[in-house]
Amino acid sequence: MARWVECTNLTNLQIDGNKIAGRIPPELGKLSQLRVLNLHSNELTGKIPDELGNLGELLSLNLSNNHLAGDIPISLGNLTKLNYLDLSKNTLSGSIPDELANCENLLSLNLSNNNLSGVIPPELGNLFAIQILLHLSHNSLAGSIPSNLAKLTKLENLNLSHNNFSGAIPAALTSLLSITSIDLSYNELTGAVPSGRLFQQAPGNAFIGNPGLCGNVTGLSPCGTSSKKVLVGVSVSVCLSLLLAILIAVILVLWRRKKLFNKEEEIKRLKEHEKFEQIIWERLGKFTFSDIAKATNDFGEEYCIGIGGFGRVYKNVLASGQIVAVKKLNAPECSNIQAINRQSFENEIHVLTEVRHRNVIKLHGFCSMRGCIYLVYEFVERGSLAKVLYGGIGAAELDWGTRVKIVTRSPTCIIIACRLSSIGT
Numbered sequence: 456m457a458r459w460v461e462c463t464n465l466t467n468l469q470i471d472g473n474k475i476a477g478r479i480p481p482e483l484g485k486l487s488q489l490r491v492l493n494l495h496s497n498e499l500t501g502k503i504p505d506e507l508g509n510l511g512e513l514l515s516l517n518l519s520n521n522h523l524a525g526d527i528p529i530s531l532g533n534l535t536k537l538n539y540l541d542l543s544k545n546t547l548s549g550s551i552p553d554e555l556a557n558c559e560n561l562l563s564l565n566l567s568n569n570n571l572s573g574v575i576p577p578e579l580g581n582l583f584a585i586q587i588l589l590h591l592s593h594n595s596l597a598g599s600i601p602s603n604l605a606k607l608t609k610l611e612n613l614n615l616s617h618n619n620f621s622g623a624i625p626a627a628l629t630s631l632l633s634i635t636s637i638d639l640s641y642n643e644l645t646g647a648v649p650s651g652r653l654f655q656q657a658p659g660n661a662f663i664g665n666p667g668l669c670g671n672v673t674g675l676s677p678c679g680t681s682s683k684k685v686l687v688g689v690s691v692s693v694c695l696s697l698l699l700a701i702l703i704a705v706i707l708v709l710w711r712r713k714k715l716f717n718k719e720e721e722i723k724r725l726k727e728h729e730k731f732e733q734i735i736w737e738r739l740g741k742f743t744f745s746d747i748a749k750a751t752n753d754f755g756e757e758y759c760i761g762i763g764g765f766g767r768v769y770k771n772v773l774a775s776g777q778i779v780a781v782k783k784l785n786a787p788e789c790s791n792i793q794a795i796n797r798q799s800f801e802n803e804i805h806v807l808t809e810v811r812h813r814n815v816i817k818l819h820g821f822c823s824m825r826g827c828i829y830l831v832y833e834f835v836e837r838g839s840l841a842k843v844l845y846g847g848i849g850a851a852e853l854d855w856g857t858r859v860k861i862v863t864r865s866p867t868c869i870i871i872a873c874r875l876s877s878i879g880t
Contacts, residue, residue, distance in 0.1 A: 462486070469493035471517065476500070479518070484509040495519040495541065502526075503542070508533040515539040519565070523547060527566075532557040541565040543590065551591075553578045563587040567594070567614065574598035575615075580606040592616040592638065600639075602627040609633055616640040616664075624668075629653055640664045647678045744822045747771050747781055747831065754783060770834065779819060782830040 466488050476498040483492070484506025492513060499521040507516070508530025515538060516531075523545040531540070532554025540558065543565045550573030551566065561582050571594040579589075580603030589610055597619040604613075605627035613634055620642040629651030637653065638661050645667030648654050659674025669678040750771045751758040761768035766784045773779065817833035 464488050466512075467491045471495045471497065473497055478502075479504055479507075479523075481506040483507065486510065487512065489513055491515045493517045495521070497521055499523060503528050503531075503547075505530045507531065510534065511536065513537055517541040518545070520544040525549070527552055527555075527571075529554045531555065534558055536560055538562045543567045543569070545569055547571060550574070551576055551579070551596075555579065556581045558582070559584060561585050563589075565590040567592045569594055571596060575601050575604075577601040577603040580604050582607065583609070585610055586633075588612045588614075590614045592618065594618055596620065599623075600625055600628075600644075604628065605630050607631065612636045614638045616642070618642055620644060623647075624649055624654070637661055644668050648672050648675065744829065746773055747779070747829070750774065751781070754781075771831075778834040780832045780834045782832065784828045784830070 463486065465486050467490060468483075468486070469491060471493045472495070474497065475494070478501035479494065479499055481504040483489075484504060487510070489510050490512055492507075492510070493515065495517045496519070499518070501523065502525035503518065503523055505528045507513075508528060510516075511533065513534050514536055516534070517539065519541045520543070523542070524547065526549035527542065527547055529552040531537075532552060534540075535557060537558045538560055540555075540561060540563070544567070547566075547569040548571065551571060553576045555561075555564070556576065556578035559582065562585060564579075564582070564585060565588055567590045571591075573596065575591065575596060575598070580601060583606060585607055586609040589604075589607065589612070592614045593616070595618065596615075599622035600615065600620055602625035605625065607613075608631065610631060611633055613631070613636070616638040617640070620639075621644065623646035624639065624644055626649040629649050631653055634653055637657055640661060641664030644662075644665040646669070648662060648668060648670030654670070654672065657672065659672065662668050662670075662672055663674050669676050671677060748754065750773050751769050754767075754769055758769045758771065759767050760770045760780070766782060769781045769783065771779045771781050816835060819831040819833065821828060821830050823829075
């Protein structure tokens, strides 16, 4: 194709319908006398050369049905004498240049079947001479249809189908009395189709593929029916949302009630546990666990007066001067006591704290603290019972005859002693 560049007086170059491949030579822009350039239906690739904008005498430019890519050169806006521009059926991308509006003598503009995007430049409404065709279909153009297109009063064929145009059809387009064919199908247009001969006499397939359109046009639902459908759809959606909200509210209420019930049960359980762990000291409550812990320096070794299989015994001189002996049960024993029926254990302690007998060491009470049981007894100066029974001087004083008399005369004491033994061992 490059050899044609040498023909500087060439006015008509038509080599369409061949299998010419490669790029369009930029040198074609030097053919200053060229009136017609027709390269359609070849295998041309690459971009459209900016140099074609230098063909000031060009009347017809047809590059359709090739494999051209890239943007439409804004230099084509310099072709002020151009009547026919056809760039359809390529892979051109980008937006439609505003500069095309400078081609004031255009009669036909075909940019269909490309990958163009963006909006229709409102400036295209200034192509007052355009008459035969404005074809922008099968692209990715979006936005609204410019009402400025209503200035194209000579236009006969308008095709904006298969794009992404949205919004309403401009009512101003009803002034296009010269149009014989219009196609706005397969977009995202909404609202009512304007009244007027142009739209009312258009075939039904001119508006299909726009679910939001309505009107007295073949293939569309009347606007009243459409509104009712929308209203019913909205009502159903609102009702379903309301039911869902009610259901969620009921679930939340039930969940909160259950949570509150569980919390109350936990509080009740804790109170029962706290009740068991409280100290039971006589009826007058003369001292507390903290008093005992303080008096023994938190059960220090210096206050321990006895160690046995059940645990340890501490001598405790309270702030009031009262002396008591405190049995601290070992951990295994504590676990065993914790495992028995607490109410029964508590009742047993209450009974024993009420006992008044000169031969029975008084049990002041007990407490469950820090995971262990503490038994508080009256302090006996002469040591443990084992020393009295089996020791030297004590054993001599409490001979076997005396022991028998104690057993035979005080059976109740034996029972009470057994109870104390079961608690303390």
